[in-house]
Each structure stands twice: as structure tokens, then as C-alpha cells.
Amino acid sequence: MNPTQLLGRGLACLPAVLVLTAAGTASPAGLTAPALPVPVVQVCTGFQTEAFAPGLNATPRQVAGRGEGELTSCLPFGDSLPASGRVTSTMSGVMTCVGGTRTRETTITWDDGGSSTLEESGGVESPVGGRRAAVFKGKILSGRFAGATTVTTRTLSPLPKPPCATETGLTEAAGPLTVEITHLP
Template identity: 35%
Template sequence: MRSIRGLLILSALITLSLLFPPSSAHATPGDLTCTENESVTYSPGLLTTPRPVDVSVHNVLSCTSLTDPAVISGHVQATIRGLTRSCSDLAASGKGSYTITWHTGHTSTIDYTRSANYVLGTLVIVESGTVTAGKFTGASTTHIVELANLNLPACLTEPGLTTAAGIGTYVFA
């Protein structure tokens, strides 16, 4: 798993450095990096057929910033209600927005585009975005999360797939 994560992070950093060279308007690539522990709950659980569910996400971030050393942690806490989803939607692409709350009390709202694929049985989600409001406004972001050990057989019967957990990385540039 580490080698996959390392390759994904390296790829994201190289892409960011090519697409967003350093300028006075943005931080340099890798200026703010965060590791995360992510947990997701689905209520009711996901099945093989789509149905309305509430999706709750909780991410705990541990960060390092070269230009703002005060930023050392943050979290994302969000619930999206009434999404029509199934287990087959886990690897779906899409767009969205969420807010990171930093331990300093500041927030960063990120608009993103999401892609996902299964890599050796692990769901790997890549979100490329931009900070549209709050701290780090204008910075580009890459968020990569690996949801390992998904209990996909749970999709076949009630209560369905009710939880997922993983680790990830954020890179702000």
C-alpha cells in the first residue's frame, strides 16, 4: 500500500509543479501538505441497487506548512443527505465542495473534481480542486485517499455497506 500511495503522491506533486509553477499569487507546490485519517458512514447502508442514503465524512488532518507553520491540523465534518447511491457508485467521478476547518479557527472551502479507481482491491480517490474561500484562497489542491478493506460482500444484503475508512494526503500549491 505504501508504494501505491508514494507513487500517487509523487505523481500529484509532479503534476502540480508542471501545471502550477510558483508565482506570487499561489503557494509553491507542496507548501502545505497534510496526511489524513478518513471515515465514512452510509445510512442506510449501500446495496447493489441505488437508494437514497445519507453520507457522512469525517477527516482528521495532520499538516505541515512552509509559509504558515501555525497550520498543523484540521478536520472535515460533512453530511450529504438524500444521495441516491449504491456500491457500484463508489468509483464514480463527480464534482463537489467541502470545507476544512483548521485548528486555528480559519476555514478553507474547496471546489473539486473527483475521479476514483480500484487499485489492487483498494478504492483510490483523487480530488483536484481550488480553494474558493477562506484561508489559502486561490491555491490549487490535490487530495488522494485510499479506502482499503472495503467489505463489498456486505452490499449483497441488508444492512449493506455502512462504513469505509482509509488514509490520505492533501497537497496545497
């Protein structure tokens, strides 16, 4: 085959090479997997008061409780995220003044009228720094952010010793509240 014939065959293949090259440069963008949604961690802070029946004392016993409070600041917030909410919860478990475990169902009524129903369980922990906190982990069962995971922490004030030493026990406690919600936008 002479050089002219070889060059002719090369030129004949040139359109196919150009098409494949152009397709190759365009295909990485077309083959890129869609970006996965990034979880949003929303942290709401506020204050909660809880009442216990029977009261908490030194003896482990089955206790029922009810809590009410306000979430006054949620970050981030924006178009689809609330800025605040009202919290109500019911709980039960074997508890004492110094610990125990419990399950609780919480409803948050958000500032825009929406709501979330959480189911959580946990107990008293002593995080770094020696302060005690009631820590609950769970999930949002229904309403806004359904399926999201939650961590709720209520910082415990030093407990007054006299009520804990009586049979009646401590019937009410209050403290700062933090609710962390991890969800997909």
C-alpha cells in the same frame, strides 16, 4: 580635419559616452521583471470516516454521505501555514461499493482557528499498485487559501463483501486521508 581637431571632438563626446555606458550597466537590473510568486504545495495527511445513506451495495443509486476526520500532519508548515486541521464534509452522487462519482463540500478548520471551504468532485480510482482510492479534485472557494486547487485522496480498505451484497449495503467506511493544496503564498 587634423588629428588634434579629431581628438578634441572625441574628448567632447566622452562625457556622453560615459553617461550612456553607466546607464547601460545599471539598466539591466532596473529592467529585470519582478519574480513571479512560486506556488506552494502543501500536503496534509490524516484519517477520515465516512457514513453513507442509503448504504453502498452493488446497485448504482443516489447516495448522500458525511465525513469527519483529522489532518494530523501538514508539510510544509510555518509562519503562515497550518500544521494540522479538522475535516468535515458532505457528499452526494451515484455510487456503488466498487465505484461511482460524487461531489463533495469539505470544510477544514485549521489548528490556528482559520478555515477553508473546498468544493470537489471525483470517484474511485485504482492508482499504481492496485490499491483503490477515492480521489477528488477541486478548488478552495473561501477562507484560507481561497482560489487554490486541491486533490484529496482517501485510501480505501478492502471492502467487506457481505454488506455490499445486501440491500442495506455498506453504511460506513474509513481510511487514510491526504489533502494536497497548491496555492500562491
